Amino acid sequence: MLKNRVKEFEKLLSWSSENYAHLPWRTEVRDLYRVLVSEVMLQQTTVATVLPRYESFFEQFPTLADLANAEENDLALAWKGLGYYRRAQNLYKAVNMIHQSGGEFPQGEEKLQQVPGVGPYTAAALTAIGRNELALAVDGNLQRVLSRYFLIEVEQGPKLQKAVHSLIQNKSFAKTLEHCGPRKFNEALMDLGRTICKARNPKCGECPLADSCEALKVQKTDCIPVKTAKKKVAISELKLLRFLIKNKQGELLFYKKRKGEWLKDQWELPTAIIESEDKDLKQYPFAEVANYSSQQITTAITRYRIRNHWKAMDELDFRDLGILNDRDFTFLAWDKTQEHISTASEKVLNHLNEQA
DNA sequence: TATACGTGGTA
DNA sequence: TTACCAAGTAT
Secondary structure (H helix, E strand, C coil): CHHHHHHHHHHHHHHHHHHCCCCCCCCCCCCHHHHHHHHHHHCCCCHHHHHHHHHHHHHHCCCHHHHHHCCHHHHHHHCCCCCCCHHHHHHHHHHHHHHHCCCCCCCCHHHHCCCCCCCHHHHHHHHHHHCCCCCCCCCHHHHHHHHHHCCCCCECCHHHHHHHHHHHHCHHHHHHHHHHCHHHHHHHHHHHHHHCCCCCCCCHHHCCCHHHCHHHHCCCCCCCCECCCCCCCCCEEEEEEEEECECCCCCEEEEECCCCCCCCCCEECCEEEEEECCCCCCCCCECCCCCCCCCCEEEEECCEEEEEEEEECCHHHHHHHCCCCCCCEEEECCCCCCCCECHHHHHHHHHHHHHC
């Protein structure tokens, strides 16, 4: 019965030929290095966030060898603002591994997954989109589109990802994929998921697959993919104080975040917790300090909403607080430095700069 | 298997 | 404003 779907997927390709998103990484010829970088950049990130950084990244690191031979700090700087900074650290490991083994990417999804930062999705994307070989790159879009289309009522998460990926085990489905062209097929499904078969308010009226969509037939597009039963982690309020400690040159004091902390290897303004709903939070020391800014800058990280306040202080007075004793501190000209300063610290400083 | 990991946009 | 969403992976 899947056989009957072939014609339906031809409608998808026909739709795609009219509505194909001409994104900068969708070149005629694909360089696996570029595919890897774009796939990693796009993980859990919007296209709009990646767009302004994509070209400049490859001006700076044109080839895999260039990135492998670069200073890791330069990669970290190029990644600024993209979030999930571990991705950049894994990407650096990945290109070095591949560079040292001759510059060729491993063959097959299984071996590709041995590359740092490459999981089931990226391995399949390198194969299907990069190499145009038979694979199904099951990201959030494909999970949503295909679980609706085939009415796969498996709870969202790794189980659904596997269930959708297993469609490729079906000979008829695989044949269709091959017939359409793995790259074309995967990209068409992604475009459909992003623009039509959206998580909220899908535009089924404009969908080329509407005639044969099982979820639409039974009016279940709203409840597929099936939401997980477990309750969502609550957002926790956090009030931080950022200390502004200047030396005679007007540079500010920063410290480097360690392994196991948020924003590992980034420089941050000396920071203390003023208030926290999460009493066990160990990211910063607690401190009782008076007379800090009444204004605040709001930031967020994982499940914390952060209200950032600030306070100018002498270095000696700061030392008297007795917090962050054993840290790697340095004075930096924050707006000129080639060091990686955290987004939150920069936001506070930019705000103060604009006021001045 | 559940949780951690950033950030910006939208309803 | 809150809640959710966006081309996942590592542990």
